[in-house]
Amino acid sequence: MDTIWHGGQFCGQPHSILVAAAIISLVLWGTINFVFGGNAKFGSVFAVWMFAALPGIFKSLLGAIVLFAGASPESFNLNNFAPTNVGAFLSPTETNAALYKIATAIDVTTIWYLVLFSIGIAIVAGVKRSSGYIAVFGWWRSSFSSEQAGRPLSAKPSSELKQKRRKSQWTRAVRFS
Numbered sequence: 481m482d483t484i485w486h487g488g489q490f491c492g493q494p495h496s497i498l499v500a501a502a503i504i505s506l507v508l509w510g511t512i513n514f515v516f517g518g519n520a521k522f523g524s525v526f527a528v529w530m531f532a533a534l535p536g537i538f539k540s541l542l543g544a545i546v547l548f549a550g551a552s553p554e555s556f557n558l559n560n561f562a563p564t565n566v567g568a569f570l571s572p573t574e575t576n577a578a579l580y581k582i583a584t585a586i587d588v589t590t591i592w593y594l595v596l597f598s599i600g601i602a603i604v605a606g607v608k609r610s611s612g613y614i615a616v617f618g619w620w621r622s623s624f625s626s627e628q629a630g631r632p633l634s635a636k637p638s639s640e641l642k643q644k645r646r647k648s649q650w651t652r653a654v655r656f657s
Contacts, residue, residue, distance in 0.1 A: 513605065543562040565583060565586060598613040
């Protein structure tokens with residue numbers, strides 16, 4: 481089984497997930513200790529990350545329920561499999577790419593995870609909660625911005641999406657002819 485980066489989501493073997501968790505924890509450990517003057521240990525930050533990521537289980541379960549409840553396999557989107565954000569109700573082929581990315585990024589479970597991580601990291605570092613929020617949400621925002629670099633909100637859809645649109649329009653025209 482290989483590790484896969486698919487549309488910004490990480491799927492892989494357990495050791496790959498642990499490596500990603502260690503990298504994220506290392507970055508936030510450095511941020512909370514050196515920027516905000518905390519005194520957290522790496523193991524504590526790593527444990528907070530692991531516990532804070534537990535709400536992701538609810539998203540996975542909800543995605544499984546949606547799939548087994550009768551959602552058509554053609555309309556199932558692996559990048560946005562659970563309806564926990566606005567992007568789940570938008571068409572990825574007919575919506576502006578940047579707007580769709582923003583709509584899928586603001587997710588109930590993601591915000592839940594970020595709040596839990598912010599509170600936890602502030603407690604283990606012995607700093608104000610606002611420092612935890614700034615560190616966690618700041619890195620999340622910067623990672624989101626780096627994915628969006630060069631794609632303003634008025635960005636035109638990619639050529640691949642244009643081809644899908646033409647194909648779906650052609651299919652509809654043939655079906656109704």
